[in-house]
Amino acid sequence: MSDESLRILLAGPPRSGTTWVANVLAAAPAVRIALEPDNEKTSLLAWAWKNGLPRFPALGPGDPAPDFERLWRSAFGGRFGPFLSRSWLTRALLRRGRSAERRIAAKAAPGPRPRSVAPPTVPALPPSDPNEVRIVKTVHSVMCLGWVCDVSRPHHVVLVDRHPLAVIDSWRRLSMPDGVRLWRAGLDWLEAVGAAPENLALDDALVRMALQLGLMTRCIDDFGDRHGVIRVAHEALCLEPEVRFADLCARLGLRWTAAGEQTLAAGNREGGGYRPVRVARREVGKWQGRFTVAELDRVEAVLSAFGLDLPAAA
Numbered sequence: 001m002s003d004e005s006l007r008i009l010l011a012g013p014p015r016s017g018t019t020w021v022a023n024v025l026a027a028a029p030a031v032r033i034a035l036e037p038d039n040e041k042t043s044l045l046a047w048a049w050k051n052g053l054p055r056f057p058a059l060g061p062g063d064p065a066p067d068f069e070r071l072w073r074s075a076f077g078g079r080f081g082p083f084l085s086r087s088w089l090t091r092a093l094l095r096r097g098r099s100a101e102r103r104i105a106a107k108a109a110p111g112p113r114p115r116s117v118a119p120p121t122v123p124a125l126p127p128s129d130p131n132e133v134r135i136v137k138t139v140h141s142v143m144c145l146g147w148v149c150d151v152s153r154p155h156h157v158v159l160v161d162r163h164p165l166a167v168i169d170s171w172r173r174l175s176m177p178d179g180v181r182l183w184r185a186g187l188d189w190l191e192a193v194g195a196a197p198e199n200l201a202l203d204d205a206l207v208r209m210a211l212q213l214g215l216m217t218r219c220i221d222d223f224g225d226r227h228g229v230i231r232v233a234h235e236a237l238c239l240e241p242e243v244r245f246a247d248l249c250a251r252l253g254l255r256w257t258a259a260g261e262q263t264l265a266a267g268n269r270e271g272g273g274y275r276p277v278r279v280a281r282r283e284v285g286k287w288q289g290r291f292t293v294a295e296l297d298r299v300e301a302v303l304s305a306f307g308l309d310l311p312a313a314a
Contacts, residue, residue, distance in 0.1 A: 007076045010137040012160035013216045015170035017234040020276040022137040027263040028254040031133045037075040038140045059144035072152045075136045145223040162234035168209045169287035186211030195305045210302035218306045238280040285313045
């Protein structure tokens, strides 16, 4: 990176609260934020440059992935704004491209499926202020945070932690496909180290979610142990949002202003689905009573195999 902008990487598992944290931090002065530029469902650059990588890439430092490296350098380089990651234009162009791809595939002769049609051209943007703060938020690169940091060189990494049962409860309530994409990789990891619990009910979606979350959390923890990171607990943010966010801003070198307080207040209301709008205090322990004793035992058995403790309720 050639400029002097402050670069912050914000990461955590899906549904851990990263979007909420990113939106509040974005209220600080001189902040430019990119929400999930590596999400091929909402980002033109990810669709163009993930280039066959899975939804949750698993890359180690030094692994070659030149297009993905280009994506991450561009994300922190300020070459595209928020409208490229979550906008009506992006979604419309992606839908159009995918519709064309399906039409081509339907007309194709039997045989190997044709390569996807070229994605829409990413519009050129003017250079951004080199002195601005650039925050990139990801939930899809948690399996390769070391690789991402090697290629993008953020000054700070913020990891958002949330109670595992709160995350799994959210995955289950929303029937999230992303909640079970990596369960087989989690099982393979346990078997490779000889830690797989016996008699796992692999046809149970809850067990699959626990396998995926265990693998993600283990990767995040291993990365955090090796690097100087800032870890924030979602539950603590919910209980004392103004105090905790002001402290986080201070640690990151951001200014906590009235705009941040207004952003917190605007989002502190009834909401649902994927929108980051919630009554913060009600999120703490919200999962309690939604799991049977047998379900809790199954989740705990899987997470403990990854060397993870199931925290007590906040």
